[in-house]
Amino acid sequence: MKYKVAFVCVHNSCRSQMAEGWAKKLGGEIFEVYSAGTENYPEVKPLAVAVMEEAGVDMSEHHPKLLSDIPETLDLLITMGCNVVCPFVPNQHFEDWGLDDPSGGPIEDFRVTRDLIKEKVLQLISRVQSGDIELK
Template identity: 70%
Template sequence: MTKIAFICIHNSCRSQMAEAWGKVVLGDISEVYSAGTEEYPEVKPLAVVAMNEVGIDTSEQHPKLLKDIPQKLDILITMGCGVECPYVPAKYREDWGLDDPSGGTIEDFRVTRDLIETRVNTLRDRILNGDIKDKLMD
């Protein structure tokens, strides 16, 4: 199975949402993880609320560090954190450049949630029949 990780600084919002969407959308074709480059005590409460609104319970998720996920990945997605991610071996990597809704309103979290959903669905299509598929074949 394809191993996919969504990486951010604190693993408390965008990467957690991406992991949750990934498990729903990509779970039949991949193992999905998320992690951060720095410790953080909890997933942002508004991220949990926003995901609950679409029927995805993330209340049991918790921030993880890079050391807590597999060290060899097929796909590494950074969320647009404005920080250089430490080297994690991956066959394919890209940055989604998403603004961090932390400190914003629930509407900001909803916008981010919906953008992530769209990108995860597109990622699925690209894995199954697009440009990423060829890069994963080695």
């Protein structure tokens, strides 16, 4: 059984996209992975795509999505720290990762965010597999 996890941000153009990329690469055997935003945005930030490519994660086909584009119920809902007030999405587990948005900053800021998200995704995988996060 795979658990449905969604990473949510305002524009779904940077942090939530990186989290989707990492979760698919590192946790694809246990997660059905989605990302979404609360507002429309034209593209995934090119620097986000570039730094993920550096780390071996291809996001070249990613595009911003809205909450209406993902399943109506989730096992895990993760917000990225953008003070997003999301419409209610039924879920079994919610957490906010409190990550600063690197948008508008230098590429190094994107790299730092990429690496923080990787660590958080690895921790999330470990917590789900160990039963620290109880999911039905």
